[in-house]
Amino acid sequence: MKTSAEREGQEPDIPNDSNINLGIWIFLLTEAMLFGALILCYSVMRILHPAAFNTASHLLDWKAGTLNTAILLFSSFCMAVAVRASGKGKSKGTSVLLLVSASLGILFLAVKGMEYHSEWLKYLFPNDEFTFAGPDSAFVKLFFNAYFILTGLHAIHLTFGILWLSGLGIASWVSPQFHRRYPNAIDCAGLYWHFVDIVWVFLFPLLYLVGGS
Amino acid sequence: MQGVKSDLFVFAGLLMLLIMTVVGSYWPLGEGLLIWSLAISSLKAYLIIRFYMNFRAGxxxxxxxxxxxxxxxxxxxxxxxxxxxxx
Incomplete structure (x- = not known):
């Protein structure tokens, strides 16, 4: 007995397009709840200790944060164009744009790595060696706990995205049939990539700018 | 091509909003800065969901x-x- 996909001439192992889209949106919903809860925890701590959090926020490099935001926004633009190119069956163009988006993600991580390094050298990493000479040292440390958890989790998500986009970019370059066989693969990666961008769009002002420049 | 143009406009809009976020942090808004920052972030998120994630096409x-x-x-x-x- 033939499945509905076989009767419609599709390959039987590929799920329906709308089901794949629905699946990725459900996944993004769970991710939104994860980051939403963490951001809410951070906001409550900030309301309780505004002076310490403002002081700690000034210790971050807002220029690096602004640069990273611009990098991620540009990568989102490249990703959106890649999805359009994929829809038109332009496999080489799609591949290049996916790899550019992934490279911008790597650039983001490099800038973030330099920031982490600088904070480590200033003894701002919240371990036993944490040092802050000003008042409310314990709450400044609390800010850095939240900062490293939020940005670290975001960086892990971005790393998955980079691997995903790189894999798709290479597959798309090697096999021009890739788009026909997996029409939704690049759409789904695009949705994930834009979601990671949105998370950063909220993290940047909350962590870097909320203390005022 | 039309689609790429609109994506480019959205990108320009997002960069403008980024500049507004940074400039806003220099204004003496006090606690209002948090609301200002979150309002702009929400607008950026809306643009990304609406145009880049093709929300209306689903x-x-x-x-x-x-x-x-x-x-x-x-x-x-x-x-x-x-x-x-x-x-």
Whole structure:
């Protein structure tokens, strides 16, 4: 007995397009709840200790944060164009744009790595060696706990995205049939990539700018 | 080509909003800075969801989930606020 996909001439192992889209949106919903809860925890701590959090926020490099935001926004633009190119069956163009988006993600991580390094050298990493000479040292440390958890989790998500986009970019370059066989693969990666961008769009002002420049 | 042009306009808009976020941090807004920053971030998120994630192109079931995420986050905020304000 033939499945509905076989009767419609599709390959039987590929799920329906709308089901794949629905699946990725459900996944993004769970991710939104994860980051939403963490951001809410951070906001409550900030309301309780505004002076310490403002002081700690000034210790971050807002220029690096602004640069990273611009990098991620540009990568989102490249990703959106890649999805359009994929829809038109332009496999080489799609591949290049996916790899550019992934490279911008790597650039983001490099800038973030330099920031982490600088904070480590200033003894701002919240371990036993944490040092802050000003008042409310314990709450400044609390800010850095939240900062490293939020940005670290975001960086892990971005790393998955980079691997995903790189894999798709290479597959798309090697096999021009890739788009026909997996029409939704690049759409789904695009949705994930834009979601990671949105998370950063909220993290940047909350962590870097909320203390005022 | 038309689609790429609109993507480019959205990107320019997002960069403008980024500049507004940074410039806003220099204004003496006090606690209003948090609201200002979150309002601009929400606008940026809307542009990305609406134009880059092609939210309107999805079917009804798919469109339901971004709204559900919003409702879920609102319930989370409501419960935490209630707990926070009544302590």
């Amino acid at each position: 079917d009804r079931a798919t469109k339901l989930f971004p709204y559900l995420a919003g409702v879920g986050l609102f319930i989370l905020l409501l419960l935490v606020s209630t707990d926070f304000l009544t302590r």
